[in-house]
Amino acid sequence: MKTKENIQEFEELVLLAILKLGTGAYGAAIHEQLEEAGRNVAIGALYTTLSRLEKKGYISSWMGEATAERGGRAKKFFKVEASGETLLATARNYRRYLSPDPGYAMEGGAA
């Protein structure tokens, strides 16, 4: 259960939001998703985290096409890479292993 990298809570939430959004994961959608989940974060802080995750190789990004509703500006799309998914799975395993709640631990064992 050893891993070289640690993941911060907010980084984990961002990775999960990208996974949930799938192919439609771009800045505004991720920001909205986090807001709906109760995490009211500044868009600058979100992009700082996204850039850090990209630098570490957990996500990749590409620019989409410009749209009129965005004033002719392009969307920046994000995708979780295999290393990001592994990191999420590791974080989940730690939680399951250390959780005092037997239900949570069993749920982890079954998965």
Add this chain to the structure above:
Amino acid sequence: MFELIKNLTRVEILTLMGAIISAISSGFSLHILISAWRARRIKFRGQAQPKENLEPKIHSPAATAELILHLLLKDDEAEAVGGDLQERYSKKVERFGNRRAYIWLWSQVLRSIWPLVKRFFTAGGFLAAAEFIRRLLS
């Protein structure tokens, strides 16, 4: 210009940055005051006009807000963040009205400054400061 910045001492750079931050803060205050005054005028005139004439279909976020973020973001990020703010701002206007959307926009920009400044300077130190001043002057 770059040579001049390179020759400055640490104290001089910090003083210069202090002056720039003060100037930006004064600009903010003036911009907010003017916007509040404009909003009051529109609201006052709006009482006699139908609502659809008051709200344009495309809602543009404040140019000053975007400019501030543009100074601290990489070029591709600046485009994406500008678009994201525009998109979310338009949705907020439709859902909550101009006033709340405007407050939301500025809260986003002001709360974004610290994380972006931190990233900007941790990444490049004093060279980043010089780059910031260059962008400000260009």
